[in-house]
Amino acid sequence: xxxxxxxxxxxxxxxxxxxxxxxxxxxxxxxxxxxxxxxxxxxxxxxxxxxxxxxxxxxxxxxxxxxxxxxxxxxxxxxxxxxxxxxxxxxxxxxxxxxxxxxxxxxxxxxxxxxxxxxxxxxxxxxxxxxxxxxxxxxxxxxxxxxxxxxxxxxxxxxxxxxxxxxxxxxxxxxxxxxxxxxxxxxxxxxxxxxxxxxxxxxxxxxxxxxxxxxxxxxxxxxxxxxxxxxxxxxxxxxxxxxxxxxxxxxxxxxxxxxxxxxxxxxx
Amino acid sequence: xxxxxxxxxxxxxxxxxxxxxxxxxxxxxxxxxxxxxxxxxxxxxxxxxxxxxxxxxxxxxxxxxxxxxxxxxxxxxxxxxxxxxxxxxxxxxxxxxxxxxxxxxxxxxxxxxxxxxxxxxxxxxxxxxxxxxxxxxxxxxxxxxxxxxxxxxxxxxxxxxxxxxxxxxxxxxxxxxxxxxxxxxxxxxxxxxxxxxxxxxxxxxxxxxxxxxxxxxxxxxxxxxxxxxxxxxxxxxxxxxxxxxxxxxxxxxxxxxxxxxxxxxxxxxxxxxxxxxxxxxxxxxxxxxxxxxxxxxxxxxxxxxxxxxxxxx
Numbered sequence: 001x002x003x004x005x006x007x008x009x010x011x012x013x014x015x016x017x018x019x020x021x022x023x024x025x026x027x028x029x030x031x032x033x034x035x036x037x038x039x040x041x042x043x044x045x046x047x048x049x050x051x052x053x054x055x056x057x058x059x060x061x062x063x064x065x066x067x068x069x070x071x072x073x074x075x076x077x078x079x080x081x082x083x084x085x086x087x088x089x090x091x092x093x094x095x096x097x098x099x100x101x102x103x104x105x106x107x108x109x110x111x112x113x114x115x116x117x118x119x120x121x122x123x124x125x126x127x128x129x130x131x132x133x134x135x136x137x138x139x140x141x142x143x144x145x146x147x148x149x150x151x152x153x154x155x156x157x158x159x160x161x162x163x164x165x166x167x168x169x170x171x172x173x174x175x176x177x178x179x180x181x182x183x184x185x186x187x188x189x190x191x192x193x194x195x196x197x198x199x200x201x202x203x204x205x206x207x208x209x210x211x212x213x214x215x216x217x218x219x220x221x222x223x224x225x226x227x228x229x230x231x232x233x234x235x236x237x238x239x240x241x242x243x244x245x246x247x248x249x250x251x252x253x254x255x256x257x258x259x260x261x262x263x264x265x266x267x268x
Numbered sequence: 269x270x271x272x273x274x275x276x277x278x279x280x281x282x283x284x285x286x287x288x289x290x291x292x293x294x295x296x297x298x299x300x301x302x303x304x305x306x307x308x309x310x311x312x313x314x315x316x317x318x319x320x321x322x323x324x325x326x327x328x329x330x331x332x333x334x335x336x337x338x339x340x341x342x343x344x345x346x347x348x349x350x351x352x353x354x355x356x357x358x359x360x361x362x363x364x365x366x367x368x369x370x371x372x373x374x375x376x377x378x379x380x381x382x383x384x385x386x387x388x389x390x391x392x393x394x395x396x397x398x399x400x401x402x403x404x405x406x407x408x409x410x411x412x413x414x415x416x417x418x419x420x421x422x423x424x425x426x427x428x429x430x431x432x433x434x435x436x437x438x439x440x441x442x443x444x445x446x447x448x449x450x451x452x453x454x455x456x457x458x459x460x461x462x463x464x465x466x467x468x469x470x471x472x473x474x475x476x477x478x479x480x481x482x483x484x485x486x487x488x489x490x491x492x493x494x495x496x497x498x499x500x501x502x503x504x505x506x507x508x509x510x511x512x513x514x515x516x517x518x519x520x521x522x523x524x525x526x527x528x529x530x531x532x533x534x535x536x537x538x539x540x541x542x543x544x545x546x547x548x549x550x551x552x553x554x555x556x557x558x559x560x561x562x563x564x565x566x567x568x569x570x571x572x573x574x575x576x577x578x579x580x581x
Contacts, residue, residue: 011379104305108308
């Protein structure tokens with residue numbers, strides 16, 4: 001245990017663990033090309049590219065995708081503003097209730113999603129708010145704040161307060177300081193947080209089932225297919241595309257925050 | 269400050285506002301906090317408390333309407349055998365998933381924290397990050413493919429001539445069933461798979477902070493690797509394990525989609541909440557059920573905090 005080389009047992013255990021996390025995802029990639037469309041038969045009887053064009057010409061998939069992207073974009077924008085404000089307040093000074101504020105931000109993600117979901121739904125019922133695009137956004141923005149907040153707080157902590165004082169001493173007002181000193185310092189952290197918030201919203205299904213009504217986001221479309229499989233090949237293709245699309249923001253966020261002490265995405 | 273701004277010729281309402289904020293940092297904090305506090309306070313906490321309040325109402329058994337009078341009757345219903353079974357079942361499942369996730373995560377986290385260098389460090393990091401952030405439904409879907417009767421797992425057992433082993437396993441009551449995809453073992457595997465990355469990261473974070481010299485000292489003082497692990501490494505990594513278990517435990521407690529897609533007809537807390545608020549229209553009972561994971565997690569977090577788990581988050 002005190003040597004510099006890992007024992008064989010540890011290597012095998014670590015490798016097997018990583019394989020366990022990745023093989024199921026790889027399987028999705030193979031199934032997207034199978035010729036079988038009635039069952040989940042393994043091994044695939046043949047390989048084809050046909051289902052990609054079938055999926056491409058499906059209006060319901062496009063509508064669900066478009067709704068998901070719009071919801072994720074607006075929710076991310078709201079979360080960016082709220083998360084940055086919160087992080088700025090919490091990291092600049094110690095004030096009464098500081099712990100309570102960070103708890104409030106983390107709560108929507110710490111409690112099971114189903115609780116957030118039915119709370120919102122029963123509140124919409126009580127207040128007679130009909131389901132709409134905005135009810136979905138309301139839920140998503142709420143749990144996206146924490147991702148932006150975590151990234152921004154980590155960066156604010158590393159940004160020296162003397163920079164801000166120096167800027168003020170040199171005659172800049174608060175707004176100029178924000179624009180020319182604070183913003184460039186936290187920009188990559190915000191970008192990383194925003195990407196992760198987008199990924200989180202794009203993938204969310206538990207809260208969305210309660211706030212969407214009859215609307216279908218892409219995860220809801222997938223959920224229907226999971227419960228009652230009707231078009232397996234199309235689902236296979238959509239699943240593969242979703243995996244590829246979510247990898248991009250994760251890789252992006254990783255490269256943006258690499259080399260800092262807290263790397264983005266640790267607190268999903 | 270205002271003197272200075274006169275000298276430099278700064279004026280205008282924005283500058284004056286900025287100077288005023290600089291002189292009144294408390295007001296600045298207040299202004300910064302108001303929008304997020306309003307959003308989270310009204311939308312999130314507001315609806316949460318409205319829901320919890322409903323758990324103190326009850327439902328009229330004949331009309332099916334909610335009676336808006338304070339009562340603990342709904343909480344009493346949680347302890348009827350059928351409902352209590354659901355709670356016990358969910359907690360046992362969450363505990364099993366947590367223990368298994370800790371066992372599988374530890375070697376990954378230990379290797380990544382202690383031996384992986386340079387490029388391999390990045391490989392391990394992304395190797396955990398990508399599954400963590402991949403779509404939840406796609407992950408569940410991949411297991412539906414794996415566990416299907418005509419799927420890869422049955423095929424593997426077949427070509428290895430081990431079909432009898434699988435059948436013997438499925439014949440075991442409680443954890444077995446007609447096939448893996450409708451058994452608790454299936455549900456357990458999917459839970460384990462989906463929440464595993466949430467366990468690896470905190471353990472790795474706590475292991476990164478264990479100085480190598482401590483393990484060397486332990487070895488120099490005559491401990492064998494097993495003893496070093498038991499008496500030095502494990503106690504130091506425990507906060508990380510507890511931090512990870514918060515995720516695996518809480519996420520399993522509240523999930524209603526996984527047991528619905530892969531699993532038997534016996535329900536979990538999440539499914540109970542979902543069906544009571546939906547088709548049954550019994551919001552008070554759904555709310556009371558929703559309190560169960562909140563209370564369990566409250567106790568859990570309190571214990572975790574005393575063990576210092578939050579420093580590892």
